[in-house]
Amino acid sequence: MLDPKTLEDFGAKISALLANSPARDIEKNAKAVISGLLGKLDLVTREEFDVQAQVLARTREKLKELEARIEALEKAGQA
Known part of the structure; x- marks a missing residue:
């Protein structure tokens, strides 16, 4: 039967080789x-x-708000 120490040494040598x-x-x-x-x-x-x-999403939301305000101002100016 094989000695556990021999198996450990063999495994260590294989690991080092790889x-x-x-x-x-x-x-x-x-x-x-x-x-x-x-x-x-x-x-x-x-x-x-x-x-x-997230910055882009906030910028898009702000743009929508500004577009709505401009549209409202333009309608108010035409009335």
Whole structure:
């Protein structure tokens, strides 16, 4: 029967081997390339997007109110 210590050592060696494998390097490089590409894009966070969406909604509401006031003033001026 196998000694648990031997199994632990074997697992540790396999883990170390996989950590230093070319596949791990490829994964790191791919992440770096993707991060670099995304960094060059003009992206905003979800929080920034939500804030701007709220600002836009308030601006649209204010525009509707102003349009209604102008229409009311124009009707009052014609009367």
